[in-house]
Amino acid sequence: MPPVAYIQDIAQFDGQDVTLRGWLHNRRSSGKIHFLIVRDGTGFIQVVMSKADIGEQLFARADHLTQETAIVVTGRVRADARAKGGFELTGSGFTVVSESVDYPITPKEHGVDYLMDRxxxxxxxxxxxxxxxxxxxxxxxxxxxxxxxxxxxxxxxxxxxxxxxxxxxxxxxxxxxxxxxxxxxxxxxxxxxxxxxxxxxxxxxxxxxxxxxxxxxxxxxxxxxxxxxxxxxxxxxxxxxxxxxxxxxxxxxxxxxxxxxxxxxxxxxxxxxxxxxxxxxxxxxxxxxxxxxxxxxxxxxxxxxxxxxxxxxxxxxxxxxxxxxxxxxxxxxxxxxxxxxxxxxxxxxxxxxxxxxxxxxxxxxxxxxxxxxxxxxxxxxxxxxxxxxxxxxxxxxxxxxxxxxxxxxxxxxxxxxxxxxxxxxxxxxxxx
Missing domain, CATH: 3.30.930.10 (Bira Bifunctional Protein; Domain 2)
Known part of the structure; x- marks a missing residue:
């Protein structure tokens, strides 16, 4: 298992394999690639997962990850000027710690009272x-x-x-x-x-x-x-x-x-x-x-x-x-x-x-x-x-x-x- 890193310190690990422990903030897919936005309490980072890198079974599993599911991700840190924060992770694997079902705050607009209740x-x-x-x-x-x-x-x-x-x-x-x-x-x-x-x-x-x-x-x-x-x-x-x-x-x-x-x-x-x-x-x-x-x-x-x-x-x-x-x-x-x-x-x-x-x-x-x-x-x-x-x-x-x-x-x-x-x-x- 690669060393555990915090997202706020990710620049120190450029070019290295790391383990991130956090939650899935958001996810989108494009053909044979999944883009996972992961947060760990110190920041947010994009994890790029391809079928070639993680295998067909994990790739299919990633396609069904839900918002705020707790996950542990491994991958290689890569500098990318286009990425928010200047870095992203090329994923090599992940494990689910705890699933999140029907998370109530979705990317859509919510009223203030709804958000304050949550x-x-x-x-x-x-x-x-x-x-x-x-x-x-x-x-x-x-x-x-x-x-x-x-x-x-x-x-x-x-x-x-x-x-x-x-x-x-x-x-x-x-x-x-x-x-x-x-x-x-x-x-x-x-x-x-x-x-x-x-x-x-x-x-x-x-x-x-x-x-x-x-x-x-x-x-x-x-x-x-x-x-x-x-x-x-x-x-x-x-x-x-x-x-x-x-x-x-x-x-x-x-x-x-x-x-x-x-x-x-x-x-x-x-x-x-x-x-x-x-x-x-x-x-x-x-x-x-x-x-x-x-x-x-x-x-x-x-x-x-x-x-x-x-x-x-x-x-x-x-x-x-x-x-x-x-x-x-x-x-x-x-x-x-x-x-x-x-x-x-x-x-x-x-x-x-x-x-x-x-x-x-x-x-x-x-x-x-x-x-x-x-x-x-x-x-x-x-x-x-x-x-x-x-x-x-x-x-x-x-x-x-x-x-x-x-x-x-x-x-x-x-x-x-x-x-x-x-x-x-x-x-x-x-x-x-």
Whole structure:
């Protein structure tokens, strides 16, 4: 038996006999030749099988192989500029490991709901694999970015006793007999404590928002990376966010161009993602939106259409800073120059993808934070530990959260965020 090879490494075996272990993705025949498209989890390759090479019995068997049948194939690797990936296999034999009968996702068109009901199988397709490979690269790039800059990963609880950004979007969970816990909306509050211990830290994990939203940008369960830095200001957070996004996009362009090509992504729109990014105030953003004919007034938060129009005026992400404090979370530090504004920032991705980062400078004054907790009618006892951070050595600090799925959706050029995570959780979808 020739050595086992993975398709992603096939170039190393040019001219050699190898064994591939995978699944039949597709098949077509032309007279005395079968063309099998085989995948093994690392890629796809065409296997050319002729009656002369594999014998009449195996050739007839190959003519009845069904989609997604698990097979082990042997053959010789051959460079071919016409082949996708630059190589194909001249088959010398195969064995069937397990047959697939009546595979439900055929090459014909299927509706989105049909595919989502079979998401566990849909991710076998070339397009969905390409998206998930880009997602992997984004996550890898994020971790490398922070690890190489001296940040410490300190993950935060998924079960929390209280809200981070208001109680209306929390998922309650029964925590033993008589206690209600909540699935985390954000690790930020705990990450502030981590930063007071470690200086530069980040958490990276799933977060949950019980928003009854059906837009193409919303999931009820998504992954977020959240850095927090002691002795940092709003400007420091904006600088960090710019360099993070620039680094992630550059990494995907460097490592995942074949996947972007599979997704038919116009990479020229990603090539312009270079720092510095444009920065505008909330007030300037309002004026720009009014100039574009949108019915917006100073004091309100931006909706999806507002973000789309605003970001469409730039060829790279734009940072909008200093929103009205009234529309931001209780922990945002007010701008000393204008107390009705918060030292906060949102980063909006171009091409209509909207907010991918939200953050800012945190409120470090004990008395004002306590008043904010009361103003928002939050239970003080649940935040005593958070108030401790202001009692014992409080310092200016800042950070942000970046949603992985929104970043993947933008980089891949996807219409809906549901394709950016293996098993999306939406308002009306909890299966599979």
């Amino acid at each position: 998401r566990h199988l849909w991710i076998r397709s070339q397009r969905q694999q390409a998206v998930l490979r880009v997602r992997h690269e984004v996550i890898d790039a994020v971790r490398d970015f922070f690890n190489n800059r001296g940040f410490i990963l300190a993950d935060t609880p998924i079960f929390t006793p209280s809200a981070c950004e208001g109680t209306t979007t929390l998922f309650p969970v029964q925590y033993f007999e008589d206690t209600t816990a909540y699935l985390t909306q954000s690790g930020q509050l705990y990450n502030e404590a981590n930063a007071m211990a470690l200086g530069k830290t980040y958490c990276f994990g799933p977060t949950f928002r019980a928003e009854k939203s059906k837009t193409r940008r919303h999931l009820t369960e998504f992954w977020m990376v959240e850095p927090e830095v002691a002795y940092a200001t709003l400007d420091d957070a904006m600088d960090l966010a710019e360099h993070l996004v620039e680094s992630v996009v550059a990494r995907v362009l460097d490592k995942r161009r074949p996947e972007l090509a599979q997704l038919e992504r116009d990479t020229s729109k990603l090539e312009t993602v270079r720092t510095p990014f444009p920065r505008i105030s909330y007030t300037e953003a309002i004026e720009r939106l009014k100039g574009a004919g949108l019915p917006v007034e100073w004091g309100g938060d931006f909706g999806g259409t507002d973000e789309t129009v605003l970001s469409g005026q730039f060829d790279r992400p734009v940072l909008v800073h200093r929103y009205p404090a009234a529309v931001k979370a209780f922990y945002m530090k007010p701008d000393p120059q204008q107390l009705d504004l918060a030292l906060c920032v949102d980063m909006l991705a171009p091409e209509g993808y909207g907010e991918i980062i939200g953050g800012g400078q945190r409120l470090d004054d004990y008395d004002l934070l306590l008043q904010r907790i009361k103003d928002h009618q939050l239970p003080q006892e649940a935040f005593e530990w958070y108030l401790d951070l202001r009692r014992y050595g409080s310092v200016p600090h800042a950070g942000f959260g970046m949603g992985i799925e929104r970043v993947v959706g933008w980089i891949c050029g996807l219409e809906h965020v549901r394709e950016t995570i293996p098993y999306p959780r939406l308002l009306y979808r909890l299966y599979p």
